[in-house]
Amino acid sequence: SGENLSRSSPDFPTCKACPPDQQSRVVSVTRTDSVKTQSSLQLLEEKMSLLANLQEKADKCRLLESQLDSLGNKMNSVAKSRAELAQLKQEEVQTIECSDLALLGHLDRKLGSLEQEQNDLMGASYDIKASLTVQSEVQASLTKQLINKIGAFNHTHKGPLSGED
Secondary structure, three states, X not given: OOOOXXXXXXXXXXXXXXXXXXXXXXXXXXXXXHHHHHHHHHHXXXXXXXXXXXXXXXXXXXXXXXXXXXXXXXXXXXXXXXXXXXXXHHHHHHHOOOOOHHHHHHHHHHHXXXXXXXXXXXXXXXXXXXXXXXXXXXXXXXXXXXXXXXXXXXXXXXXXXXXXX
């Protein structure tokens, strides 16, 4: 047969149903298109992975923000309790000339305990804020990587097949 069997990509027949300016357009697949497709798939997988990581970090940030809100509420409650106990102790000292030393000792211990709890909550709050900062920085980094991958993906799709010469 007189066919050229050495051709790496077949020419497809012209499209009779296409507009006249596209009827003579010849479509062919070349090795560079295959590499471009492989590269596109790899970039797509990388983008999907980055999106999944970004979602995971966003979920962690939301959890940390929720924990921070909860700690803030606890800190407010402890501060209120401390203020109430301090007021109670002040009233006890002022109203009774011979104050109940056992009661005053108990109030002092309770105030000390509440102060320690408040300090612990503040420490936990600082830890969560630091973790939230780290997670936010990771999110920003992942976002930059994703933007770069999208740019690389868009760059690989410029050319004769994409219609952007």
